[in-house]
Amino acid sequence: MNDAACDLLDEYLAKARSGERAALASLVRAHQRTVYSLALRMLGTRDLAEDLTQDVFMQLNGNLSAIESNRHLGFWLRQVTTNRAIDQLRRRSRVQLTSLDEEPELFCAEDGADPLLQRHLRALLSDLSPQARAVLLLRYQEDLDPMDIARTLDMPINTVKSHLKRSLETMREKTGGATLRCEDQPT
Amino acid sequence: MQKYTLPMLLALLGPALAWAAPDPKLLMPEFSGLAQKASESVTITLDPTLLSMAARFLDGNDPQDAATKEIIKGLRGIYVRSYTFDKDAEYAQSDIDAVRSQLSAPGWNPLVQTHSRKTRADVDIYIMLDHDQAVGLALIASEPRQFTIVNIIGAIDLDKLHKLEGQFGVPKLDIDGPKTPAQGTRK
Amino acid sequence: MNHDIESGMRSALRPLAPSEEFSQQLLARVAADPQARQKSYGLMPRIARPLAWWLATSLAACLVLAVGVERHLEQQRSQQSGLEARREVLQALRVTSQKLNLAYEAVKSESTSLPDEKPGD
Numbered sequence: 001m002n003d004a005a006c007d008l009l010d011e012y013l014a015k016a017r018s019g020e021r022a023a024l025a026s027l028v029r030a031h032q033r034t035v036y037s038l039a040l041r042m043l044g045t046r047d048l049a050e051d052l053t054q055d056v057f058m059q060l061n062g063n064l065s066a067i068e069s070n071r072h073l074g075f076w077l078r079q080v081t082t083n084r085a086i087d088q089l090r091r092r093s094r095v096q097l098t099s100l101d102e103e104p105e106l107f108c109a110e111d112g113a114d115p116l117l118q119r120h121l122r123a124l125l126s127d128l129s130p131q132a133r134a135v136l137l138l139r140y141q142e143d144l145d146p147m148d149i150a151r152t153l154d155m156p157i158n159t160v161k162s163h164l165k166r167s168l169e170t171m172r173e174k175t176g177g178a179t180l181r182c183e184d185q186p187t
Numbered sequence: 188m189q190k191y192t193l194p195m196l197l198a199l200l201g202p203a204l205a206w207a208a209p210d211p212k213l214l215m216p217e218f219s220g221l222a223q224k225a226s227e228s229v230t231i232t233l234d235p236t237l238l239s240m241a242a243r244f245l246d247g248n249d250p251q252d253a254a255t256k257e258i259i260k261g262l263r264g265i266y267v268r269s270y271t272f273d274k275d276a277e278y279a280q281s282d283i284d285a286v287r288s289q290l291s292a293p294g295w296n297p298l299v300q301t302h303s304r305k306t307r308a309d310v311d312i313y314i315m316l317d318h319d320q321a322v323g324l325a326l327i328a329s330e331p332r333q334f335t336i337v338n339i340i341g342a343i344d345l346d347k348l349h350k351l352e353g354q355f356g357v358p359k360l361d362i363d364g365p366k367t368p369a370q371g372t373r374k
Numbered sequence: 375m376n377h378d379i380e381s382g383m384r385s386a387l388r389p390l391a392p393s394e395e396f397s398q399q400l401l402a403r404v405a406a407d408p409q410a411r412q413k414s415y416g417l418m419p420r421i422a423r424p425l426a427w428w429l430a431t432s433l434a435a436c437l438v439l440a441v442g443v444e445r446h447l448e449q450q451r452s453q454q455s456g457l458e459a460r461r462e463v464l465q466a467l468r469v470t471s472q473k474l475n476l477a478y479e480a481v482k483s484e485s486t487s488l489p490d491e492k493p494g495d
């Protein structure tokens with residue numbers, strides 16, 4: 001986001017803090033994609049993602065006075081969204097069944113998108129622990145560096161780096177960097 | 188008033204009747220976190236799009252490819268989840284039971300149910316029939332350090348499946364259509 | 375290799391917009407929240423025209439450059455995807471046949487015979 005856009009959002013934030021609803025609506029519109037995408041890719045279903053998105057912005061409404069800048073707002077939204085999603089995933093029942101055909105669209109459907117990479121990514125996301133999933137999304141969806149991820153999730157930076165390293169290794173294996181051992185087994 | 192009753196009744200019953208048609212797709216647990224514990228994992232999700240993509244790249248001049256192409260011609264999905272661990276009891280039996288319990292739903296016919304004392308392996312193979320035509324296959328194999336779930340959707344030709352076993356160097360099972368299952372000693 | 379994978383992941387994980395219906399509901403809900411204090415007047419500031427024009431022009435230039443490169447990469451990816459799908463089909467059927475063999479071995483070792491079919495089946 002360039003400086004001019006940031007200045008504009010800072011202006012909206014100031015007006016939203018003083019009660020201007022239109023400014024608050026602009027902030028919601030500016031940040032809803034981030035919050036919704038994090039929620040959807042953490043929780044895996046549209047309904048839960050929409051509920052969480054709504055909860056996060058309602059919580060924001062009550063905490064606007066504590067937000068100092070648009071940059072701080074971005075940090076706050078990512079932190080609250082991922083932490084609440086992690087909490088929800090921890091509380092989920094042990095066995096959660098999903099129809100393989102009802103999985104929501106989690107990825108950008110653009111021309112030239114690699115469907116196999118997306119499937120590997122979907123499998124990776126579902127295999128990761130909630131914390132590791134959050135690390136991956138903050139890195140590759142939000143483009144945060146490891147230090148910012150560590151601050152957002154209140155996690156040691158070495159743990160962040162370790163999660164990223166393992167995730168990349170898994171993706172490399174899945175996309176053919178190394179063949180799976182099953183192929184080498186005699187039939 | 189009476190002439191409106193039958194259409195209303197059909198409108199009410201329609202969804203229920205549609206729902207009653209057996210569905211060969213199994214619901215799978217997320218198995219989150221297992222990939223990190225497993226020494227090997229196989230996660231394959233092939234929908235109709237990917238199956239037809241694969242068919243285009245199967246070489247008709249190669250015997251294995253040709254046999255494979257024949258088998259997948261009538262298929263609408265192949266789903267595999269397989270995890271191997273270095274120690275016993277690294278996965279939750281409840282996850283496997285959640286899938287196995289779906290095979291007692293109407294439509295599924297047990298083909299083979301075995302238990303091996305030597306390998307401590309349970310293997311259940313079920314077929315879903317629609318007017319004597321196989322429209323789905325479910326295979327659940329569990330051992331102390333490994334489990335595999337295979338779900339195949341579509342018109343499975345059991346004759347071609349026999350040939351498949353030969354192609355992969357596997358002896359024929361001598362299965363000839365749906366029978367009362369072969370019972371191994373199940374603990 | 376890592377760069378390609380990371381690039382693919384960034385591309386796949388670009389933020390998604392929620393449905394328009396949800397978006398409207400969210401805005402309405404936030405606006406109706408008692409914690410949102412209503413001011414007596416509020417003027418939406420004008421978006422600076424030069425900013426919007428500059429952004430649009432930069433974006434168009436980047437897109438033109440990217441299209442040519444992307445087309446070439448797309449062909450390569452398509453071929454790779456097809457070969458990968460073929461590999462997965464073979465692997466899936468191999469795993470299936472291995473487990474069929476497991477069942478076969480169990481049946482053979484237990485030496486059970488199939489019971490007669492029930493009448494009327």
